[in-house]
Amino acid sequence: MRVLFLAAEAVPFAKVGGLADVAGELPAALSSLGVEVRTVIPFHREIRDLQPRLERVVRLKIPTSSGTQLAELYEARLDNHKIYLIDGPAIQKATAVYDDPERDTEKFTFAAVAAMQCMQALDWRPDILHAHDWHASAAVVWLKYQRKRDEFWGRVSSLLTVHNLPYMGASARNVFDEYGLRMINDPLIPEWARDLPFPMGLSCADRISAVSPSYTREIQTPEFGSGLENLMRSRWQRLHGILNGIDVERWNPETDSTLPHTFGRKSLSFRKALKEHVQKKLKLPLDAHIPLISMVTRLDHQKGIDIGLAAMEKLEGPWQFVLLGAGNNELEAAAHQFSQRFKNRSSITLRFDTRLARLIFAGADMIMMPSRYEPCGLTQMIAMRYGCVPIAAATGGLRDTVMDIDQHKSGTGFTFEPAEVGPLKTALLRAISVYRDPRRWRGIQLRGMARDFSWETSALEYYKLYEISRAEVRSH
Ligand code: GLC
Numbered sequence: 001m002r003v004l005f006l007a008a009e010a011v012p013f014a015k016v017g018g019l020a021d022v023a024g025e026l027p028a029a030l031s032s033l034g035v036e037v038r039t040v041i042p043f044h045r046e047i048r049d050l051q052p053r054l055e056r057v058v059r060l061k062i063p064t065s066s067g068t069q070l071a072e073l074y075e076a077r078l079d080n081h082k083i084y085l086i087d088g089p090a091i092q093k094a095t096a097v098y099d100d101p102e103r104d105t106e107k108f109t110f111a112a113v114a115a116m117q118c119m120q121a122l123d124w125r126p127d128i129l130h131a132h133d134w135h136a137s138a139a140v141v142w143l144k145y146q147r148k149r150d151e152f153w154g155r156v157s158s159l160l161t162v163h164n165l166p167y168m169g170a171s172a173r174n175v176f177d178e179y180g181l182r183m184i185n186d187p188l189i190p191e192w193a194r195d196l197p198f199p200m201g202l203s204c205a206d207r208i209s210a211v212s213p214s215y216t217r218e219i220q221t222p223e224f225g226s227g228l229e230n231l232m233r234s235r236w237q238r239l240h241g242i243l244n245g246i247d248v249e250r251w252n253p254e255t256d257s258t259l260p261h262t263f264g265r266k267s268l269s270f271r272k273a274l275k276e277h278v279q280k281k282l283k284l285p286l287d288a289h290i291p292l293i294s295m296v297t298r299l300d301h302q303k304g305i306d307i308g309l310a311a312m313e314k315l316e317g318p319w320q321f322v323l324l325g326a327g328n329n330e331l332e333a334a335a336h337q338f339s340q341r342f343k344n345r346s347s348i349t350l351r352f353d354t355r356l357a358r359l360i361f362a363g364a365d366m367i368m369m370p371s372r373y374e375p376c377g378l379t380q381m382i383a384m385r386y387g388c389v390p391i392a393a394a395t396g397g398l399r400d401t402v403m404d405i406d407q408h409k410s411g412t413g414f415t416f417e418p419a420e421v422g423p424l425k426t427a428l429l430r431a432i433s434v435y436r437d438p439r440r441w442r443g444i445q446l447r448g449m450a451r452d453f454s455w456e457t458s459a460l461e462y463y464k465l466y467e468i469s470r471a472e473v474r475s476h
Pocket of ligand 1: 376
């Protein structure tokens with residue numbers, strides 16, 4: 001089984017959000033099942049700056065309406081799969097992984113179309129094109145038409161995975177025209193979205209998946225469907241929900257060398273010292289008994305930072321609060337203001353810092369995730385593995401991974417809905433009252449740490465889906 005992954009970002013080369021973890025880690029898990037995976041991402045400037053050792057394997061002129069465009073493909077070999085970087089003028093122009101939506105649409109459309117043609121130049125034909133999010137959607141459209149024209153692609157089927165539906169790209173009319181791609185005119189797509197890459201990809205992908213079962217249901221409703229709910233509903237038989245995993249080796253408190261002390265289920269008491277480390281490092285009063293509540297997140301409207309801050313403001317009784325993350329300027333300003341108001345009990349760090357993130361997972365008592373929507377969410381899984389108890393909105397993947405202790409005997413956290421200040425505050429109060437009962441609290445931590453969030457289960461489900469898709473194409 002050969003599978004071609006197309007994504008905007010993938011660890012270890014480029015990482016902005018959770019998509020990078022999935023595109024970087026899932027191929028390794030699939031390889032263990034015997035799947036031959038090749039991943040292509042754009043040769044972003046930040047990768048170029050790292051000067052990785054790469055080999056150029058293809059140099060190709062891509063036909064366009066006004067001549068040709070030079071595409072170059074570089075190969076890097078990871079443990080058990082290959083990752084390629086696609087390069088060309090449209091990619092070199094960009095300054096960041098994500099930039100202005102219009103320029104991004106040009107860049108990612110080029111990357112998608114060029115990646116397909118480079119694979120053909122290498123004479124490597126996948127059984128499945130596994131495209132991720134709007135960025136890779138042009139390849140799905142390209143394949144739909146190319147299959148009819150070119151025997152090489154005749155039996156290849158497509159799977160488009162939704163990691164974040166509201167991000168659909170900008171109008172692709174011009175750039176599609178440039179690369180000879182036909183527009184998909186699907187009446188189920190609302191007028192305003194007809195020329196956007198993601199809706200077109202979702203309309204013509206052979207199969208669609210979303211990154212958790214709950215999110216898969218939600219995107220078929222007006223509340224979470226971003227206007228594409230009718231399209232999604234019409235495709236329900238081709239729509240699958242597969243929960244993401246995490247790399248349980250990369251995220252392992254027993255071996256995490258960035259921590260001052262490692263710990264596991266049998267040495268949970270070491271977390272006390274780690275909590276002290278967090279307090280010291282973030283200049284908070286040392287106090288073993290005060291609930292230390294954290295947020296580690298991209299500062300994006302989606303993540304409900306404002307809801308979290310407002311709930312903290314209203315929370316009576318002693319608490320400490322730490323926030324780590326960067327992103328949206330307004331949210332950064334709001335967080336900064338909050339820290340000014342609660343000087344002695346909060347600490348806000350406005351940057352990406354994986355080392356500090358790991359220390360927070362290991363030392364904080366709780367992690368808050370008041371996401372307005374959350375296709376899957378990886379942070380709650382990592383936090384649970386580190387004994388940090390999640391307080392999460394019951395939406396998308398959070399609903400599927402955080403079991404509320406009042407609803408499940410084997411509960412691993414606290415959930416609330418809707419994602420609003422009142423319900424969050426109630427959940428925080430519930431959590432703090434259980435926190436006062438150390439034996440019960442320990443039970444929650446231990447159950448979270450014992451949950452299996454490894455990639456194996458997900459990889460097996462993708463494998464089954466690939467098999468179904470392959471059988472379908474054969475029987476055409
Ligand atoms: C996006 C989603 C997040 C998901 C990740 C990986 O970043 O917002 O919920 O975990 O993709 O699928």
